[in-house]
Amino acid sequence: MTPTLFICVNRRRGAGSCSGGGAYEVMAVLRTEIEARGLGWDIRLSPCLGHCALGPNIKASPNGPLLHGCTDGKEVMARLLEWRRG
Ligand code: FES
Known part of the structure; x- marks a missing residue:
């Protein structure tokens, strides 16, 4: 089954949120990394x-980890590749 990454892009007014923390920027890096690897x-x-x-x-699916603190796209990619290697 093809892995799917569910990236929270929620924005909460007056409070910390994934969108405000850079989720879109991390997503852009992940798209590039995934494409470069042909995954x-x-x-x-x-x-x-x-x-x-x-x-x-x-959240990585199926049966993948829920990753927190995803501010560095390359580091997140490394964690995801580790997950896939099992
Ligand atoms: S804003 Fe609630 S988990 Fe992302």
């Missing part, structure tokens, strides 16, 4: 994943 993974925009104070948050 064909899907990326979907997600509503709030319920861990706003720990964001930006990304």
Whole structure:
């Protein structure tokens, strides 16, 4: 099954949120990394994943981790590749 990354892009007024924390910028890096590797993974925009104070948050599917503090796209990519290697 093709991996799908659900990236929270929620914005909360007056509070920390994934969008405000750089989720779109991380998503752009991940798109580039995935394309450069020819992985064909899907990326979907997600509503709030319920861990706003720990964001930006990304849920990997199927059965992947819920990653917190996703501010560095290359570091997130490394964590995701580790997940896929098992
Ligand atoms: S705003 Fe992203 S988890 Fe709530």
